Amino acid sequence: MKLSWYLAIKYLFPTGRKISFLSAVSIFGVALGVVVLFAVSSVMDGFQGEICSKIIATQGQIRVDSEGVIRNSEAIRRALLEDPSVAQASPYAMGVLMLQFGNKSAFPFAKGMEVATECEVVPLKDFISEGALEALDDFSMVISSGLADRLGIRIGDSVEVYSPLMLQDLRSDELLLPRSFDIAAIYNSGWNQVDANSILLTMGAMGELFAMGAGDAHGLALKLCNGADLSKVVVRLRKNFPDLRICGWQEMNGDFLFILKLEKTMMMFVLLFILLIASFSIASSLMISVVKKRREIGLLRALGAAKRDISLIFFFEGAIIGVVGSVLGLIFGYVALILRNNILTILAKLVGINDFLLKFYDFARLPVKYSASNIATIVAFTMLICCLAGLIPALAVAKINPSHALRNE
Numbered sequence: 001m002k003l004s005w006y007l008a009i010k011y012l013f014p015t016g017r018k019i020s021f022l023s024a025v026s027i028f029g030v031a032l033g034v035v036v037l038f039a040v041s042s043v044m045d046g047f048q049g050e051i052c053s054k055i056i057a058t059q060g061q062i063r064v065d066s067e068g069v070i071r072n073s074e075a076i077r078r079a080l081l082e083d084p085s086v087a088q089a090s091p092y093a094m095g096v097l098m099l100q101f102g103n104k105s106a107f108p109f110a111k112g113m114e115v116a117t118e119c120e121v122v123p124l125k126d127f128i129s130e131g132a133l134e135a136l137d138d139f140s141m142v143i144s145s146g147l148a149d150r151l152g153i154r155i156g157d158s159v160e161v162y163s164p165l166m167l168q169d170l171r172s173d174e175l176l177l178p179r180s181f182d183i184a185a186i187y188n189s190g191w192n193q194v195d196a197n198s199i200l201l202t203m204g205a206m207g208e209l210f211a212m213g214a215g216d217a218h219g220l221a222l223k224l225c226n227g228a229d230l231s232k233v234v235v236r237l238r239k240n241f242p243d244l245r246i247c248g249w250q251e252m253n254g255d256f257l258f259i260l261k262l263e264k265t266m267m268m269f270v271l272l273f274i275l276l277i278a279s280f281s282i283a284s285s286l287m288i289s290v291v292k293k294r295r296e297i298g299l300l301r302a303l304g305a306a307k308r309d310i311s312l313i314f315f316f317e318g319a320i321i322g323v324v325g326s327v328l329g330l331i332f333g334y335v336a337l338i339l340r341n342n343i344l345t346i347l348a349k350l351v352g353i354n355d356f357l358l359k360f361y362d363f364a365r366l367p368v369k370y371s372a373s374n375i376a377t378i379v380a381f382t383m384l385i386c387c388l389a390g391l392i393p394a395l396a397v398a399k400i401n402p403s404h405a406l407r408n409e
Contacts, residue, residue, distance in 0.1 A: 026285050027325045029278030034329025034382055036271050039336055041374040044264040046367030051260065054191040055249050060090075060121045061230060062237070064246050065219030073217035076244070080220065083237065085228040090117035091217035093206040098162040099199065100178065101151045108147055109198045112206025121223040124187070131155045131185030138204040140184035146196035148186050157183045163209040179209065275382060279389035282321055286314050286393035311395065318390020322383045329382075330375065340366050 070076060073091040080089045093112035098105060115136055118124055125133055129145060136142055141161075143153060153159065160178035181201075188195055201209075207216065224233060230248045237246045250257065336343070344366055 023285055023321070026278065026282045026321050027328065029281045030275065030321060030325025030382060030386060031329040031332060033271070033274035033278050034326050034378060035333040035336065036274055037268065037378045037381075038330055038333035038375065039340075040267055040271060041264065041378065042333075042337055042368045042370055043340075043366060044260075044267065045369040045371050045374065048257070048260045048264070049369045050367040051191075052249075052257075054189065054194075055253055057122055058189055058191060058194050059249055059252070060221030061224050062222035062234060062246060062248050063219055063252060064089075064222065064237070064241070064244050066244050069212060070217045070219065070244075071213070072215060073220065074215050076241070077220055079241070080222065080237070083233070083240070085224050085233045085236075086222055087225045088117060088120040088223045089220045090114055090121045091203065091220050092118075093203060093210065093212060093216075093218045095206070095210055096164070097199070097209065099147075099151075100160045100162070101153055101157065104151045106147060106151060106197065108144070110201055110206065110209075111198065112201045112203045114203055118221075121221050127187040127189045128185050129188045131183070133185055135184035136200070136202060137184075138202050138208075139180075140182040141205070142185045142187055142200040143183055144195045144198045145186055145188040146192065147198065148183075153183055153186075155183055155186065159183065161209065165209070165211050179205075181205070272381065275385050278325075279385045282318055282386055282389035283392045286317060286390060314393045315387065315390045318386045318388075319383065321390075322386030325386070326379045326382045330379075337368050340368065 064076070064080065070091075077089045077091060080086050091114060095110055096107055097110045099108055115124075115133060119133070128142075131142075133142065141159075143159075148154070159181055161181055162178050166178075187200070203217070206212065207214070224230065230250070234246055234248045234251075
């Protein structure tokens, strides 16, 4: 076994320039495949992790709602807080409004909230980029950064808001008067899906716009204690509150998370063909080595070396290429991920598109997440493919007749 390893290394790094070049090409091909797989898997995990954190930060960990309006939201909130795993609960109301500023209009998604409890459920204060959240009252609103930029709205401006219920007054031939709100703050959550077209109001203001009474809400957002098991808490709350719909953030966004996982799986599957192509290079270089070393192989066989030991030489050679290629690929991939944002900046300048990540992927920067399981999987597949590539010339070596090899030389 030790002899096989020694000869494998010797054959892999011979003095002949032609064979060493082919070996270098094989190692480079494996390293390139590992770089692509490592970079793509890390970026996809980063995207998924960033999206999950944004979902929790904007929606909360658990949502509680019903078929219609919850009339006794405060009583339900107190009952929910009796659960030892629930740290805080905040009522909310949602709807679409028409917002007009000057001669510009938009239809933002509005969320009504109680500021004190909402800040304990989601990090709302961290999202404020201009103004102060404390200035929010029943006569003001907090507007998202994307919507503010699109309409040219700044702190202190006044906007007019129309609600869908105002259409009833219009049908009754009554004068349609909008509700005026001042801009108290501008927020930026870092997730373009939220920042592009949304506003925040108090529960009192939303109640007036949607004809909701005091204590009414469309639902409640929950924050769990640290270490609480989300799935177990959801099951327990569903048992204690059978008349309410209770969903965890993963269940609410299940289709979206499934698409992300499927996209990563398909990309990894497609990129595996890079390693398969590299395996052909490995098999070709080792077959050339078999042809070039026929005399040495015949001599070893004549001296009593077993077929298995000689075959293992080329099998181990493929394994060594896999090891070296994997190490180099992980190093180069890690360096590429460190420089990822600089690379994207250069590409953006070349193609003339600025902030394309924000425009198409809802993020201002390219996220990345390193996973030990991904690295182990990539290395395992690489070693498997390289060993299988080395198995082909190993089987060819086993069929060489020593007398024929020496006589032909």
